[in-house]
Amino acid sequence: MATSSPAGRILAYLESAKNLTGSACGLAGLALTFTGLAGAYWPVVVAGLYGAGALIAPPSRPSVPGFPDASSRLEALRADFTLLREYLDEVDLPPAAAGRLVELTGLLEGLLAPGWVSEALAADPEGVHALSRAVHQDIPESVDTFVRTRWWTRMTPGSEPPERHLERQLELLHREAEQLATGLREAEARRQQTHTRYLEDRGGH
Structure with a gap:
């Protein structure tokens, strides 16, 4: 009002x-x-x-803004990831870089897949931010920079092959995604151990 x-x-x-x-x-x-x-x-x-x-009487206060929750942010990120995959399908990459990119996108797809994995990810705001950064910035920037640099390299041969940088960038991004997946796995392992201790304590063992 x-x-x-x-x-x-x-x-x-x-x-x-x-x-x-x-x-x-x-x-x-x-x-x-x-x-x-x-x-x-x-x-x-x-x-x-x-x-x-x-x-x-208690003072009136403005309503707290309703920000999107982690689940809705992941849903939007899945849609953006689909757009990214469509863009990557149109880019011609060297075999080695293409292989690293397939590994990276496959890992990201697994993390973003609906289900208990993404539910665990939704409880990790830093992990959601890392995935969002990879999808929205890191991967498209790495690939687009390679495409533009490759054109200049063909115009001026003799410079360092741009695919080396692309392969290194994709390797680093894959390592970050692996660390995120490892963190989620360890969180689930701790949850399992905590439940075991709870059952042991409840049973008096």
Whole structure:
């Protein structure tokens, strides 16, 4: 509801907890007036009770923004990964680099596959960030830089083959993905060990 205009601010206050609580206390003051307990000072009593009620009411607060959760971010990342695969299918790479790229994308596909693996990944914000960086930045940048550098190398032969850098970059990215997969596996192993200890402690062994 918009509250920037004076009318909007007034309406917002009328609906606020402070006004509702104050009004309830004010009605209690009116009840005292009708019973004769407030006497001639009933306006002061009613106003005082209203003010006291407004003071003790919890302050209004803005709603917390609803950011996407990890599962929805992974779902969007899967769609982006599909676009990346379509782009990579159109690029002509040397056999060695192509092989490393297949290994890398296969590992990423396994990590992003719906199921318990991606559920474990969703509990690791740093892991989701690492995968997002690989899909959105690292892999397309490595491949596109190679394509552009290869054209210049053909124009000026004799320089260092760009595929060496591409192979090294893909190797490093694959190592990062492997470390992420290892971390998830170790987390599951710790979970299993914790459950074993729990059952042992429960059984008194």
